[in-house]
Amino acid sequence: IDGDEFFIDLLFYHHTQRRFVVIELKLGKFSPRDLGQISLYMQAVNDDLNHPDDKPSIGLIFCSEKNSKVADKTLKGSNHPVGIVSYQMNKDHLEEVQSSISEEIEGISEIEAGVERILKENKNKIDSLEN
Numbered sequence: 001i002d003g004d005e006f007f008i009d010l011l012f013y014h015h016t017q018r019r020f021v022v023i024e025l026k027l028g029k030f031s032p033r034d035l036g037q038i039s040l041y042m043q044a045v046n047d048d049l050n051h052p053d054d055k056p057s058i059g060l061i062f063c064s065e066k067n068s069k070v071a072d073k074t075l076k077g078s079n080h081p082v083g084i085v086s087y088q089m090n091k092d093h094l095e096e097v098q099s100s101i102s103e104e105i106e107g108i109s110e111i112e113a114g115v116e117r118i119l120k121e122n123k124n125k126i127d128s129l130e131n
Helices: 032-048 068-076 091-121 123-130
Strands: 010-014 019-025 058-063 082-086
Touching: 019 032, 032 058, 032 068, 032 082, 068 082, 091 123
Parallel strands: 019 058, 058 082
Antiparallel strands: 010 019
């Protein structure tokens, strides 16, 4: 937006309702500033992506915990339709996610090492192409 970059976590389009659904994923507790962030995203989607026949976007904030009174008071001042949902990860699922991430990191490291090895093995060829 005017030179500033912002990144929506997830953006869906609901064909039946003809509207975008903006989703923000938070690892921590809900904070009122989260509403400001998703409101900006929703307004940008409404202004820049909506077709004239589309309805205004809706937003969902997923957070690991929320204080319901803080969430309710925060939403009362909002001009956008937003829902706040708390989630829980069980220990087994968390370990599975951490294992998967570790495997991906190991895979990326292997790829990086392979690229470095190929570059070293072909250094003379690369140098001659640059000249």
